[in-house]
Amino acid sequence: MRRFLASFLVALLIGVGIGLYLGWVQFPVQFVDSPASALAQSAKDEYTLMIAGAYADDGDLNGAVERLRVLGVDNVPAYVQEVTERYITNSRGIDDIRLLVRLAEGMGRLTPVMEPYRQLALPGQGA
Amino acid sequence: MKPDTLPEFDQTPRVAERYQRPRSFISWAGVLLGLVLGIAGGLIYTWGFDPIEEFDTQPWQLTEADRAQYIVAVMLDYSHNADLSLATQRLAALRLPRDFIQEVADVACTLTTEGYANNSSGLRAVRAMMTFYQLQGRSGCADSLILADVTASPQVVLIEPPTPTLTPPVTKTPTPDAVDRVGGTPTAFIVPTSPPQSDFEIANIPTVCSEARAGLIEVQVVDFNGQGIPGQLVRVTWDGGASVFATGLKPERGAGYADFQMEPGLSYVVDMPGRADPSQPLTATSCPLEGGGRSIITYRVVFRPVG
Numbered sequence: 001m002r003r004f005l006a007s008f009l010v011a012l013l014i015g016v017g018i019g020l021y022l023g024w025v026q027f028p029v030q031f032v033d034s035p036a037s038a039l040a041q042s043a044k045d046e047y048t049l050m051i052a053g054a055y056a057d058d059g060d061l062n063g064a065v066e067r068l069r070v071l072g073v074d075n076v077p078a079y080v081q082e083v084t085e086r087y088i089t090n091s092r093g094i095d096d097i098r099l100l101v102r103l104a105e106g107m108g109r110l111t112p113v114m115e116p117y118r119q120l121a122l123p124g125q126g127a
Numbered sequence: 128m129k130p131d132t133l134p135e136f137d138q139t140p141r142v143a144e145r146y147q148r149p150r151s152f153i154s155w156a157g158v159l160l161g162l163v164l165g166i167a168g169g170l171i172y173t174w175g176f177d178p179i180e181e182f183d184t185q186p187w188q189l190t191e192a193d194r195a196q197y198i199v200a201v202m203l204d205y206s207h208n209a210d211l212s213l214a215t216q217r218l219a220a221l222r223l224p225r226d227f228i229q230e231v232a233d234v235a236c237t238l239t240t241e242g243y244a245n246n247s248s249g250l251r252a253v254r255a256m257m258t259f260y261q262l263q264g265r266s267g268c269a270d271s272l273i274l275a276d277v278t279a280s281p282q283v284v285l286i287e288p289p290t291p292t293l294t295p296p297v298t299k300t301p302t303p304d305a306v307d308r309v310g311g312t313p314t315a316f317i318v319p320t321s322p323p324q325s326d327f328e329i330a331n332i333p334t335v336c337s338e339a340r341a342g343l344i345e346v347q348v349v350d351f352n353g354q355g356i357p358g359q360l361v362r363v364t365w366d367g368g369a370s371v372f373a374t375g376l377k378p379e380r381g382a383g384y385a386d387f388q389m390e391p392g393l394s395y396v397v398d399m400p401g402r403a404d405p406s407q408p409l410t411a412t413s414c415p416l417e418g419g420g421r422s423i424i425t426y427r428v429v430f431r432p433v434g
Contacts, residue, residue: 003151003152003153003154003157004154004156004157005157006152006154006157007152007153007154007155007156007157007158007161008154008157008158008160008161009161010158010161011157011158011159011160011161011162011165012161012162012164012165012168013161013165014161014162014165015161015162015163015164015165015166015167015168015169016165016166016168016169017165017169018162018165018166018169019165019166019167019168019169019170019171019172019173020169020172020173021169022166022169022170022173023169023170023172023173023174023178024173024179028173028178028179029173029174029178029179030188031181031184031188032188033188033189033190033191034181034184034188034189034190034193035189035190035193036189036190036193036196036197038181038182038184039184039185039186039189040182040183040184040185043184043185043186046217047186047197047200049204050200050201050203050204051200051203053203053204053207053208054200054203054204054206054207056207057203057206057207058203058251060247060248060251062248063248063249063251063252066248067196067199067200070193070196
């Protein structure tokens, strides 16, 4: 009986370890029905970029702010500024940066680091 | 008379050997039971009581409402850059349970009925979605609830007839030609070109004669493992026209599938713009069916990565 109990306890401890590894590392819980605020940063960036592209197209600032609120950020202009400056410091694609700078500028968040990426409308050209 | 050896005397050494054998320290029954209970307990704890904190959530994991907002963003971006390949890739990443183009139509329908399109911003978004799915041959209830831009109230444009003006008289000093003014031959600019580079090549173009699927160009774009790749642009060119479409828009036929309906008698060339060289001309000729009768030939063009 003692032999059985000792084997059982040792195996139980090993089994718990294996179970924790499987449940936390190898096969963790897959969440569904998650809010957009829980999106991975890369997905949030892509979403922000899509909204910036839409803003460049239609100039609808209110629409852009409302759509970015889905991400659950408290201060949308500050969030856009943060994403834009991160894109600039990480040397991301120039077209993406320009779109974000345009959105940041529309929200009154144009900072000196964004200035070189600002697109000015020449007379006779669209914005 | 007692026998020399009795059967029980023969077994005695074996019984003794059995009880004198050194016992294993491990009870395999205990090990098995412990492992099973331990793993089960660990999984119950990690999945039920203390799951990992949610991180790196992908768009496909979003709630239905937030996924709809994500689709809106994809459509607005598509209306900005007209990048069909990118839009289909983003939609495919949402892992929608069925035809994702029709899903866009359904989301547009839901948003419209919920009053999302009551302001100009929402209306613009729904129209962007309508443009996208209508171009792909889908329809939804938003079509009847929202009028397209083209049906907006017509504007009357008054055109003033031009006032005739007299042609100015010819001047005595003719204006010299630009080349003559320079006095030399025009400078020829040689633009260096790089050799064409292709990502894909046509693996083969088998033909089929089928009554059900007559006169089609069925395109499959596959990767090195033969798996279909969605969102790849394919172009069909014919005398006087061209059509560009993306793979994966008919997911029931495969992720890398796309097709094009040919007109009988015309010839078509298939390529992937900038990524694969054009095919030989594919002519929509008549072909004999197995059971008698005739149909229009169907071509199956398979693009695969180069190398």
